[in-house]
Amino acid sequence: MSTVTPTTPVRPRSEAVSFTAAKLPRFAPALVAVVAIAAAALPVLFMGAGAITWAVLAGIVYLVALPLWARAVEGSRGATDRLVTGLVWAACAVAIVPLVSLLWTVVDRGLPAINTTFLTFSMYRTDLDQEVGIYHALIGTLLITLFAALISVPIGIMAAIYLIEYGKGNRLARWITFLVDVMTGIPSIVAGLFAFALFILLFGPSTRMGFGGSVALSLLMIPIVVRSTEEMLRLVPDELREASYALGVPKWRTIVKVVLPTALGGIVTGVTLSIARVVGETAPLLLIAGLTTRTNFNVFAERMTTLPVLIFTQNANPGIAETPGGIRPGIEIAWGGALVLIVIVMLLNIVARTIGAIFAPKTGH
Amino acid sequence: MAKSITVDDLDIYYGDFLAVQGVSMTVKARSVTAFIGPSGCGKSTFLRSLNRMHEVIPGARVEGKVMVDGQSLYDSAVDPVAVRRQIGMVFQRPNPFPTMSIYDNVLAGNRLNSKKMKKAEADDIVERSLKGANLWNEVKDRLGKPGMGLSGGQQQRLCIARAIAVEPQVLLMDEPCSALDPISTSAIEDLIHELKSEYTIVIVTHNMQQAARVSDETGFFNLKAAGQPGHLVEFNSTQKMFANPDNEATEAYISGRFG
Numbered sequence: 243m244s245t246v247t248p249t250t251p252v253r254p255r256s257e258a259v260s261f262t263a264a265k266l267p268r269f270a271p272a273l274v275a276v277v278a279i280a281a282a283a284l285p286v287l288f289m290g291a292g293a294i295t296w297a298v299l300a301g302i303v304y305l306v307a308l309p310l311w312a313r314a315v316e317g318s319r320g321a322t323d324r325l326v327t328g329l330v331w332a333a334c335a336v337a338i339v340p341l342v343s344l345l346w347t348v349v350d351r352g353l354p355a356i357n358t359t360f361l362t363f364s365m366y367r368t369d370l371d372q373e374v375g376i377y378h379a380l381i382g383t384l385l386i387t388l389f390a391a392l393i394s395v396p397i398g399i400m401a402a403i404y405l406i407e408y409g410k411g412n413r414l415a416r417w418i419t420f421l422v423d424v425m426t427g428i429p430s431i432v433a434g435l436f437a438f439a440l441f442i443l444l445f446g447p448s449t450r451m452g453f454g455g456s457v458a459l460s461l462l463m464i465p466i467v468v469r470s471t472e473e474m475l476r477l478v479p480d481e482l483r484e485a486s487y488a489l490g491v492p493k494w495r496t497i498v499k500v501v502l503p504t505a506l507g508g509i510v511t512g513v514t515l516s517i518a519r520v521v522g523e524t525a526p527l528l529l530i531a532g533l534t535t536r537t538n539f540n541v542f543a544e545r546m547t548t549l550p551v552l553i554f555t556q557n558a559n560p561g562i563a564e565t566p567g568g569i570r571p572g573i574e575i576a577w578g579g580a581l582v583l584i585v586i587v588m589l590l591n592i593v594a595r596t597i598g599a600i601f602a603p604k605t606g607h
Numbered sequence: 608m609a610k611s612i613t614v615d616d617l618d619i620y621y622g623d624f625l626a627v628q629g630v631s632m633t634v635k636a637r638s639v640t641a642f643i644g645p646s647g648c649g650k651s652t653f654l655r656s657l658n659r660m661h662e663v664i665p666g667a668r669v670e671g672k673v674m675v676d677g678q679s680l681y682d683s684a685v686d687p688v689a690v691r692r693q694i695g696m697v698f699q700r701p702n703p704f705p706t707m708s709i710y711d712n713v714l715a716g717n718r719l720n721s722k723k724m725k726k727a728e729a730d731d732i733v734e735r736s737l738k739g740a741n742l743w744n745e746v747k748d749r750l751g752k753p754g755m756g757l758s759g760g761q762q763q764r765l766c767i768a769r770a771i772a773v774e775p776q777v778l779l780m781d782e783p784c785s786a787l788d789p790i791s792t793s794a795i796e797d798l799i800h801e802l803k804s805e806y807t808i809v810i811v812t813h814n815m816q817q818a819a820r821v822s823d824e825t826g827f828f829n830l831k832a833a834g835q836p837g838h839l840v841e842f843n844s845t846q847k848m849f850a851n852p853d854n855e856a857t858e859a860y861i862s863g864r865f866g
Contacts, residue, residue: 410665481702485766487663489716489773490692499719503706601706 278303352581355574365535378537379552385541389456398467406475425465433461434526452546454530459520470512474505507598514594518587524550549583609807610676610776611636617671626652628836639808641818644828649837650811658694659687695775699782701762703754710750716773740768760791780810819849827857
C-alpha cells in the first residue's frame, strides 16, 4: 500500500530573470570590416589579383567572420541576424555599384564634350571646319517623346479608369488586362515595324516622320501607363467613392473630381516612368523617324533624329581622329549625347516628384 | 422639407444571396429612427437600400417598394443620383476627401455638382453647415487646412457638415459613432437631437443606450439562423421597445439575454 505523501505545490525557486544578454560591442561590424579588407588584401598583394577580387574576398570574409564571432558571443539568433544584415547590405551594394560606375563613366567621358556649341548646333554643315552639335537630336527627342506622351497618357489613363471603375472584372476587362500584359512584352523593334508598316501603307513607301516614331513609342508606353494608373486607382479607398455618391455626385464626376485627384501623385510617377522607359529607345525610331543632320521642328514631315539614334550612329561611324590615336569625334559626341539624355530623364523625375508632392493627399498638422 | 419613407415588403440581395427579407415599415418625417440588431443581420444593408447606395456594390439588387413621399425609389425612371441628393448619408468611418481642405470638404456636395455660387454664398453655406454640425468653433480659424488633419470625432462631424450642406430631406447614419470616443459621441448625439427638427434621421447603431437616448422609434433586426436572411423582428416606439417590447426575442436582445 502506497502512501500518498502530501505534496505542497512548491514552485521551483524562480531564477532571477535577466533581460540582459551578451552582445558584441557596437564597433564590431566596423572592426570586422577593416580586418576583412586587410585579410583580403593579402592575395591581392601576393598574387596580383584585381580590385574586384579584393572586394568580393573582403565581403566573403566579413560574411563568415562576423556571424561566427556573433555565434560565440550572442548565440545563434544574433549570428543569423548579423549574417542576413550583411547579405542585405551586400545585395544593395551589388545593385548600386554598376549604376554608380555607369553614371561616373558617362559623366567623366561626356562632360568634356558639352558646351554651348554642342547644345545649340546641329550636325548639318557645309564645310568640314564647321562646329557640330546635338541640337537637332535634342529637339527630336523632346518632340517625339512629347507626342508619344500626348498619345499614350490619355489612352492609358482612360483605359485604366475603364478597367477599375467600369469593367470591374467583367470579361472585356479581363481580356484588356491580359492584352495589356502581353503588350508590355512587345520587343521595341516590333513596335517600330508596326509604325513603319502603318505609315508606309498610309503615306507611301518613302515616308519618314517623327510622328511615326511617336506612334511606335506610344505602343511601348501605353501598357506601362495603364498598369501603373490601374494600381494607383485601386489604392483609392471605396469609402471616398461612396462618400461622393452619397452626396448625389454622378459617377463620372466622382471619378474626375475625387478619384483622380486622390491618385494623381502616383499616376504622375507612373507616366514619368513610362517616359523614362521610352526616351532611350533606338530601334523603332531608326526605322520610321529616320536619320538626319538637320534640325526639324515639324513632327509630321521629314526625318527626325533623336539622342539614342544619334548615339547609335555616331558610335557606329565615329569618323577619324584629328590626331592619330586621339578620341574620334563621333565617340565624344556619343558620350556627350548620353550624358544629356540622362540629365533629361533626371530632370523629368524631379519634375514628377515635385508634382506628386504638390498633389499628394495632405495629412494636415 | 423633411420627408417620410414607407418600405413595403423589401427583399435585398447580393447576387443570388438574399441578405434581408420582407421588411415593411414607415419612417416618420422629422423624427429619429434607430435600427439595432446583431452584426450581419442586414441593418446597414437595409439602410443603404434607402438611398440606392446598395446597388453600388456589383451584383447587388432589391425587390419590393421604397416610397419617399409617394414616389417609388426603385422606379425605372428614377435617377439614383437625384435620390442621393435628397437622401444623404454618413458612414461608419469618417471619410473626408483627402485632397480637400476643411472648407472644400464642406462644399464638396455643391462643388462636385458644379453648382455655381458666389463667394459670400459659399462662405455662408460653410458656416451654417459647420455650425449645424457643432464644429464651427473648433475649425473656424483653420478652414484652409486639410480635412484629414482633424481628430476622428472632428472628421466625423465634418462628414455630417458635408452631408447637411447639400440640404437633403433625409439623413442616413450608418453607425456614425462606432469609431469615436464618448465625448465625440455625445457631441454627435446632441447634434442628432438638433437636426431632428429639420431632417428625417435614420441611424444604425450597435449601442442600445444610444438608440434609447436619441431615437423616437426603433427597429430590431435579427437573423433566424446563421446563413438565413435577416429580417425585421419588431418596429415600435423606442419607449415601448425598451420598456415592454411585443416580441420575446427583442426583450432578450435588449436585456442582454440574447439567444
